Amino acid sequence: MISVILLGAGNVGTHLYKAFSSSDAVTVTQWYNRNRTSISSYANEVEITDSLTEIKNADVYIMAISDDDIAQFSSDLPFTNRLVVHTSGSVAMHDIDKKNKIGVFYPLQTFSKDAEIDFTEVPICIEVYEKENLKILKDLAKATGCKPHKITTEQRQTLHLAAVFVNNFTNQLYRIGHEICETKNIEFEILHPLIEETAKKIQNMSPFMAQTGPAKRNDKKTIKRQLKLIEKEEHEAIYKMLTSSIKKTHGVKNYRPRKGKAN
Amino acid sequence: MISVILLGAGNVGTHLYKAFSSSDAVTVTQWYNRNRTSISSYANEVEITDSLTEIKNADVYIMAISDDDIAQFSSDLPFTNRLVVHTSGSVAMHDIDKKNKIGVFYPLQTFSKDAEIDFTEVPICIEVYEKENLKILKDLAKATGCKPHKITTEQRQTLHLAAVFVNNFTNQLYRIGHEICETKNIEFEILHPLIEETAKKIQNMSPFMAQTGPAKRNDKKTIKRQLKLIEKEEHEAIYKMLTSSIKKTHGVKNYRPRKGKAN
Structure with missing residues (x-):
């Protein structure tokens, strides 16, 4: 049985709590949050606290807090020589105060308070400073059904960058699709199956290989017609930039090269 | 029983053939393609032809051909006063020669030869010139388990534009994520669950509401660190543009306004 103390109750912290508390191989010894009220509804199932001095002993301490708070918070911890990890995609492991054993336990997934997550599908990116702490973090990931991936700091930060493209930026394209539909009183829901299929296709x-559409076909007529249809200058700029990017990727001739260094 | 003659055997034509031939309420009377060889493997289950003069009678003729060929091809058809529809997202219905009854049967989905499609999930956007032809196209959509949506030409073209954003452009962001992973020897597959969840989230x-990440949080440190990590100028430009778009959407202060007309 792995004992865990969760520090923080944002989206990641809350989803981790749910995943850990439903695993037979993990016990959440305590859940700390500086604002006690936001976790008070869990008080009947787990010990909650808003005081660092009350923090107990556990195998792993998981800081699920803002990137900017990690360094200071880890210094404020009133104990030493225990395994303390953060859950950030981009903060260096060495930002954690070295009075404790340090590591990273980064779940590569998008977490919203209201969206249930199937945790068995979440890859957990793991880093440790001392090799001997690798096993317990791997076991912790596996205990929640997740697949652990041992990676370097540089790989984690690169993955986080790639995640911004495939998640945040993709979601913004969904948002633009939604806006475009609204201008002509079309239900955005008509696009749901297409969105799901686009994501499903690249699983195989x-x-x-999965690319289709006017940019890849270099279908100038359609591109011209669509540019005319676009009402917002911001959408037009994004349309042009991504059309040019697709043309480049697929070796379509006569794409307009961008100024600056070659790439 | 609705009889259909399919004209064309690209991705859309082939997927339509499979959907129709597996429906009890539809019979594919003939499948025409100018290149007979590419459909010869179906010759034992459906009558195939490469000759327009051999084309038989049917309730609906579906042109699943290139956008640019629709006008000419519809003029070349050696019959009149039958129901002829195209499957394009962007070509006007009136591009079809009016010697026949005209309409549109646009499946809003991404079709690749190698990817199987669950057709029951595909919205079919329908337009007709004469109202009396609406029912048969709706029935045809329903016969394959699809949901028919009666829309206007402008709405269809707007949907097609939105589809380019949520499908082709999104897929290009996946491609960039793939490229970024490759530079650091990371398996792109680690991002698959995130990609699926991002698409799934907006179904509900x-x-x-679904947006997360550094741009929405206006997390300047992470944005700066990620911009440093990016190796290709093209990726940098896309990162900056979509970050600015997210900031604008979510009312983040101090986004850098783009020059030109307000939007």
Whole structure:
């Protein structure tokens, strides 16, 4: 049985709590949050606290807090020589105060308070400073049904960058699709199956192979017609940039090269 | 029983053939393609032809051909006063020669030869010139388990534009994620669950509500660190543009306004 103390109750912290508390191989010894009220509804199932001095002993301490708070918070911890990890995609492991054993336990997924997550599908990216702490973090990931991936700091930060493209930026394209539909009183829901299929397709083929559409076909007529249809300058700029990017990727001739260094 | 003659055997034609031939309420009377060889493997289950003069009678003729060929091909058809529809998202219905009854049967989905499609999930956007032809196209959509949506030409073209954003452009972001992973020897597959969840999330909440990440949080440190990590100028430009778009959508102060007309 792995004992865990969760520090923080944002989206990641809350989803981790749910995943850990439903695992037979993990016990959440305590859940700390600086604002006690936001976790008070869990008080009947787990010990909650808003005081660092009350923090007990556990195998792993997981800081699920803002990136900017990690360094200071880890210094404020009133104990030493225990395993303390953060859950951030981009903060360096060495930002954690070295009075404790340090590591990273980064779940590569998008967490919203209201969306249930199937945790068995979440890859957990793991880093440790001392090799001997690798096993317990791997076991912790596996105990929640997740797949652990041992990676370097640089790989984690690169993954986080790639995640911004495939998650945040993709979601913004959904948002633009939604806006475009609204201008003509079309229900955005008509696009749901297409969105799902686009994501599903690349589970079995590379995004390069999966590409379709006017940019890849270099269908100038459609591109011209669509640019005319666009009402917002911001959408037009994004349309042009991504059309040019697709043309480049697929070797379409006569794409307009962008100024600056070659790439 | 609705009889259909399919004209064309690209991705859309082939997927339509499979959907129709597996429906009890539809019979594919003939499948025409100018290149007979590409459909010869179906010759034992459906009558195939490469000659327009051999084309038989049917309730609906579906042109699943290139956008640019629709006008000419519809003029070349050696019959009149029958129901002829195209499957394009962007070509005007009136591009079809009016010697026949005209309409549109646009399946809003991404079709690749190698990806199987659950056709029951595909919205079919329908337009007709004469109202009396609406019912048969609706029935045809329903016969394959699809949901028919009667829309206007402008709405269809707007949907097609929105589809380019949520499908082709999204897929290009997947491609960039793939490229970024490759530079650091990371398996792109680690991002698959995130990609699926991003698409799944907006089936139940709006993309506006679903947004997360450094741009929405206006997390300047992470944005700066990620911009440093990016190796390709093209990726940098896309990162900056979509970050600015997210900031604008979510009312983050101090986004850098773009020059030109207000939007």
